[in-house]
Amino acid sequence: MKVTMKDIAREAGVSVATVSHVINDTKNITEVKKKKVLEIIDKYNYVPNSTAKNLRRKSTKTAALVVSSSTDSFVNEMIFGVEKKAREMGYSLLLVNTNEDAVYEEKTIKILHSKMVDGIILSPTSNDLDYLNKFTKSMPIVLVNRYNEVVKNAPRVTGDNYTIGFDATEHLIEHGHNNIGLIYSVPNVSTTEERIRGYKEALEKYNLTYKNNYLEIGYGTVDGGGKAAEELLKRHKEITALFILNDFMTVGVISKLRELSITIPDDIALIGFGDSPASAIIDPPVTNMILPPQEIGEKAFKLLLKKINKENDIENFELPASMVVRKSCGCQ
Amino acid sequence: MKVTMKDIAREAGVSVATVSHVINDTKNITEVKKKKVLEIIDKYNYVPNSTAKNLRRKSTKTAALVVSSSTDSFVNEMIFGVEKKAREMGYSLLLVNTNEDAVYEEKTIKILHSKMVDGIILSPTSNDLDYLNKFTKSMPIVLVNRYNEVVKNAPRVTGDNYTIGFDATEHLIEHGHNNIGLIYSVPNVSTTEERIRGYKEALEKYNLTYKNNYLEIGYGTVDGGGKAAEELLKRHKEITALFILNDFMTVGVISKLRELSITIPDDIALIGFGDSPASAIIDPPVTNMILPPQEIGEKAFKLLLKKINKENDIENFELPASMVVRKSCGCQ
DNA sequence: AGTTATAAGTTAAACGATTAACCAATAGGA
DNA sequence: TCCTATTGGTTAATCGTTTAACTTATAACT
Numbered sequence A, B: 001m002k003v004t005m006k007d008i009a010r011e012a013g014v015s016v017a018t019v020s021h022v023i024n025d026t027k028n029i030t031e032v033k034k035k036k037v038l039e040i041i042d043k044y045n046y047v048p049n050s051t052a053k054n055l056r057r058k059s060t061k062t063a064a065l066v067v068s069s070s071t072d073s074f075v076n077e078m079i080f081g082v083e084k085k086a087r088e089m090g091y092s093l094l095l096v097n098t099n100e101d102a103v104y105e106e107k108t109i110k111i112l113h114s115k116m117v118d119g120i121i122l123s124p125t126s127n128d129l130d131y132l133n134k135f136t137k138s139m140p141i142v143l144v145n146r147y148n149e150v151v152k153n154a155p156r157v158t159g160d161n162y163t164i165g166f167d168a169t170e171h172l173i174e175h176g177h178n179n180i181g182l183i184y185s186v187p188n189v190s191t192t193e194e195r196i197r198g199y200k201e202a203l204e205k206y207n208l209t210y211k212n213n214y215l216e217i218g219y220g221t222v223d224g225g226g227k228a229a230e231e232l233l234k235r236h237k238e239i240t241a242l243f244i245l246n247d248f249m250t251v252g253v254i255s256k257l258r259e260l261s262i263t264i265p266d267d268i269a270l271i272g273f274g275d276s277p278a279s280a281i282i283d284p285p286v287t288n289m290i291l292p293p294q295e296i297g298e299k300a301f302k303l304l305l306k307k308i309n310k311e312n313d314i315e316n317f318e319l320p321a322s323m324v325v326r327k328s329c330g331c332q
Numbered sequence C: 001a002g003t004t005a006t007a008a009g010t011t012a013a014a015c016g017a018t019t020a021a022c023c024a025a026t027a028g029g030a
Numbered sequence D: 001t002c003c004t005a006t007t008g009g010t011t012a013a014t015c016g017t018t019t020a021a022c023t024t025a026t027a028a029c030t
Helices: A005-012 A016-024 A031-044 A050-057 A073-088 A102-114 A130-136 A161-174 A190-205 A222-235 A247-259 A277-281 A293-308 B005-012 B016-024 B031-044 B050-057 B073-088 B102-112 B130-136 B161-174 B190-205 B222-235 B247-259 B277-281 B293-308
Strands: A062-067 A092-097 A119-122 A141-144 A156-159 A180-184 A215-217 A241-244 A269-273 A287-290 A317-319 A322-324 B062-067 B092-097 B119-122 B141-144 B156-159 B180-184 B215-217 B241-244 B269-273 B287-290 B317-319 B322-324
Touching: A005 A016, A005 A031, A016 A031, A050 B050, A062 A073, A062 A102, A062 A293, A073 A092, A073 A293, A073 B073, A073 B092, A092 A102, A092 B073, A102 A119, A102 A130, A119 A293, A130 A141, A141 A293, A156 A161, A156 A190, A156 A293, A161 A180, A161 A190, A161 A241, A161 A269, A161 A287, A161 A322, A180 A190, A180 A222, A215 A222, A222 A241, A222 A247, A241 A247, A247 A269, A247 B277, A277 B247, A277 B277, A293 A317, B005 B016, B005 B031, B016 B031, B062 B073, B062 B102, B062 B293, B073 B092, B073 B293, B092 B102, B102 B119, B102 B130, B119 B293, B130 B141, B141 B293, B156 B161, B156 B190, B156 B293, B161 B180, B161 B190, B161 B241, B161 B269, B161 B287, B161 B322, B180 B190, B180 B222, B215 B222, B222 B241, B222 B247, B241 B247, B247 B269, B293 B317
Parallel strands: A062 A092, A062 A119, A119 A141, A141 A156, A156 A317, A180 A215, A180 A241, A241 A269, A269 A287, B062 B092, B062 B119, B119 B141, B141 B156, B156 B317, B180 B215, B180 B241, B241 B269, B269 B287
Antiparallel strands: A092 B092, A287 A322, B287 B322
């Protein structure tokens, strides 16, 4: 049988209110009684039932993090950024993975909405986020990494994906490439679209024409990346550079190019995304566009906390991108 | 104001009990009333408050996963194994990271014990787990990855770490190496100790003497790995092979060896642990000992569920290890 | 017709805390 | 001495569900 506050009260010869007050330090209690109560608490290793507390207090000190993709290292690091900040702030974190399933996402948010989490950090699956507006009124929500203009009342923290697309493309152009393929993980999400927008505008700047079929989907997986590269190079022999939007796919692409005896960067130059530590010792070392995932996660939680505490100025953050130059792009 | 069951009942002209019964399908209700109730529920987008439900039902349909280290890819994949199974089974998952802090771990378990979760999956920080026995009686707990014989009443699912140590060492010996260094992440945890035991026994089998100072700590980080390798090779010029227990450290080691112009595998052969996709395209491709992290996570959740449902046969699982041979060990 | 079973709802007591409102006893001030 | 504050503590309502026990009304059987 689990021991409750009532048991503690009985054994200490006081009321439950008194026990509650010594635990929460919410009223003066004489030293002698306080000591007695604490003794009994210690004796039974008693911890207040948080479900009951939550019900009464209408707060759970728990936040949810809903991510859409799973194991890639960028998301992984972002998760731990959120978790870290949550922990520091005395919050627990509920982790849900929607696997890019928009229907499941909506169901999840709805359930979470009643699960009495105090707030939700969401990295949404699709660009069709109107359903969210039903929830943002009554529940603190912040969008992370991906976003959509349609969502009201939810701040967001993202990376500067436009610059990622622009700088990577420009860099490849400066290396003399006029036909640059792009391999993305998932369509219809802001991260992909912003990067493509950057890619497009960089091409424009140099008077190169943007071609729709230079883009190929790679599903964020090693295999998907490899297949996308193969497909792209078969269809367009003129392509001499690849911009790859996720590090699993980069691994797949590199493996595939080796298999096809295509050398990097001489035959095909290459820029990836996300700085997994291995990038530096891959052959050749790969040039990456990077964003600070952990920082993004932490910032998102901070913003959520502000919303929870009703500091109601909606502010969005866009964290700066940068490039770490190695050999796969043709440098050195 | 959040709408409650009372509001639904009032508007539908029935009692709260009836509403509850239609929601949970726990009593016959006439079609007409049922329809009315469901209509109102839909109109307000009502979802029952789960905190209240939890309090009454004494179950939260939530499990906690407490991991000790954070971002390495093995743990990451294990996390998603647990999350996946939990999701499939209708459970939510609370994720806590103790950062190898034993004191924080104990505090966490104690708080979690307060009925916020139905069960706990723990990958513990240290080998000193006696404190756990206070909790295993009253809370379903399963150990994952790491374990300790002292813990009673908690099943475990681990990998066959002994074989990992043995096979890696034997393989290096067969390549002609007599002086093999070992770089581990953390001391005093079963994973490390079992692998060292395997390492030791492989040496014995070939009549090689085990030397304590061939072991070096690398803290599971890229930098730590690099420093450990440097230290080890400076101290013991005779070392010609390295067995590295975590993939971040492997990256650090390889970078450091390049820096020192030491070639792999000719000067130093090398076997790592954990199969991050990049392993295949690193220069040279690295030979790894592997374990199925996702499977370990899923199995752990299944076991937890059994415990939660009081199917009280404690069974432990040890998942088999294997080796994926590439060039860093000297093969090919 | 009389008895019993069943079906469809309702009432009200939990679940285990928190906390506003209340009360008695002591202290302080004039 | 009388009045008012303050201190230390208790009582009881409340959070939003679930569910056992109860109540009718209707159906079924002899």
